[in-house]
Amino acid sequence: MKVKKGDLVKVIAGKDKGKEGKVLRVIPKENKVIVENVRIVKRHQRPTQRLREGGIIEREAPIDASNVMVICPSCNKPTRIGYRFMEEKKVRFCKKCGEIVDKV
Numbered sequence: 001m002k003v004k005k006g007d008l009v010k011v012i013a014g015k016d017k018g019k020e021g022k023v024l025r026v027i028p029k030e031n032k033v034i035v036e037n038v039r040i041v042k043r044h045q046r047p048t049q050r051l052r053e054g055g056i057i058e059r060e061a062p063i064d065a066s067n068v069m070v071i072c073p074s075c076n077k078p079t080r081i082g083y084r085f086m087e088e089k090k091v092r093f094c095k096k097c098g099e100i101v102d103k104v
């Protein structure tokens with residue numbers, strides 16, 4: 001997966017197109033990501049011990065990882081990601097400005 005937890009991404013396709021948010025979770029098996037404040041769904045929550053009231057809660061639903069682009073922390077633009085080896089570690093870099101996206 002080119003997208004990792006904690007990345008800032010922009011949605012480039014689908015009904016949430018144009019939205020931006022932080023990746024909360026990646027689901028590699030389904031090639032999906034959960035992005036903060038994107039694709040909010042309301043779910044009915046049964047009362048639990050922790051949440052005595054129950055009721056309707058809002059949470060993010062997974063979206064297709066291919067619908068998002070990583071926003072480069074260096075140039076602040078949605079970009080394609082490339083890979084490069086540094087000190088035998090695979091790191092991601094921005095194809096626009098060439099800067100490393102991952103903190104090494």
Ligand SMILES: [Zn+2]
Pocket residue numbers: 072073074075076077079094095096097098099
């Ligand atoms: Zn960049």
